[in-house]
Amino acid sequence: MELPVAIVLFFVGHWTLSVFFQTFFLHRYGAHRMFTLSKGWERFFHFCTFLFQGSSYLNPRGYAILHRMHHAYSDTEKDPHSPVIFNNPFSMMNHTRDIYRSINLGTFPVEERFDGGYPDWPLLDRIAGRWLTSLCWGTAYTAFYLAFATQWWHFLLLPIHYLMGPVHGAIVNWFGHWAGYRNFDSKDASRNTLIFDFVTLGELFQNNHHKYGMRPNFAVRWFEIDPTWWAIRVFAKLGILKLRDERLLTSRDEREATHVTDELREALEPAE
Numbered sequence: 461m462e463l464p465v466a467i468v469l470f471f472v473g474h475w476t477l478s479v480f481f482q483t484f485f486l487h488r489y490g491a492h493r494m495f496t497l498s499k500g501w502e503r504f505f506h507f508c509t510f511l512f513q514g515s516s517y518l519n520p521r522g523y524a525i526l527h528r529m530h531h532a533y534s535d536t537e538k539d540p541h542s543p544v545i546f547n548n549p550f551s552m553m554n555h556t557r558d559i560y561r562s563i564n565l566g567t568f569p570v571e572e573r574f575d576g577g578y579p580d581w582p583l584l585d586r587i588a589g590r591w592l593t594s595l596c597w598g599t600a601y602t603a604f605y606l607a608f609a610t611q612w613w614h615f616l617l618l619p620i621h622y623l624m625g626p627v628h629g630a631i632v633n634w635f636g637h638w639a640g641y642r643n644f645d646s647k648d649a650s651r652n653t654l655i656f657d658f659v660t661l662g663e664l665f666q667n668n669h670h671k672y673g674m675r676p677n678f679a680v681r682w683f684e685i686d687p688t689w690w691a692i693r694v695f696a697k698l699g700i701l702k703l704r705d706e707r708l709l710t711s712r713d714e715r716e717a718t719h720v721t722d723e724l725r726e727a728l729e730p731a732e
């Protein structure tokens with residue numbers, strides 16, 4: 461049951477980079493605009509998202525609309541992905557895929573408030589959205605395994621590469637609203653599934669994120685770790701991006717600490 465180092469590196473690299481660009485670029489930048497980027501950096505990260513998500517690339521517009529609907533209608537019939545509404549992650553993700561497709565085809569009635577304000581690169585998104593492009597990515601992943609796999613069962617990992625985005629989506633959207641603990645009371649079912657989220661790089665702090673939708677750090681309590689926030693801090697210090705509130709950079713920032721602690725205290729108090 462041994463895996464060649466090349467395959468381990470390829471699998472871990474693809475997993476990590478794909479989820480990083482989902483949470484950093486599509487989610488925190490594209491859907492929420494938690495920070496700003498110059499046009500050049502925006503294009504750079506947009507291209508990286510295409511490069512590392514490959515066959516399961518999601519365009520920023522489709523992602524932003526789906527995700528803003530998720531915040532507005534969390535765990536109701538109109539939520540594009542809720543474990544409260546569906547029996548299993550597969551039917552939930554099928555439903556999400558159908559909405560994503562009809563948004564791209566222009567047949568979905570998108571509410572005006574969910575549209576606009578996301579990165580726009582029509583040429584790249586057109587090429588990336590083609591069936592042939594996904595097929596090329598899939599062929600490349602397969603070629604890598606043909607070169608380095610030494611046993612038949614290594615090929616069982618290939619479908620995860622083909623469907624990397626939906627695999628992450630299923631994990632975050634299912635478990636993030638089903639399993640874990642809650643720091644804040646809310647009408648939705650959001651939960652914090654892991655306390656050190658190195659699996660989906662911070663996305664599994666759904667309960668914190670639904671409480672503070674515009675906060676670029678998804679970790680709230682002292683023991684919680686959101687690795688993407690570390691990357692955002694480094695990028696901010698290097699001048700690659702600009703946070704909406706620069707005071708967030710001082711981790712012991714008085715204002716942020718007080719703000720969170722007060723809210724937390726309130727939220728943790730038992731209801732009357």
Ligand SMILES: [Zn+2]
Nearest residue numbers: 636650666670
């Ligand atoms: Zn959520």
Ligand SMILES: [Zn+2]
Nearest residue numbers: 487492527669
């Ligand atoms: Zn969000």
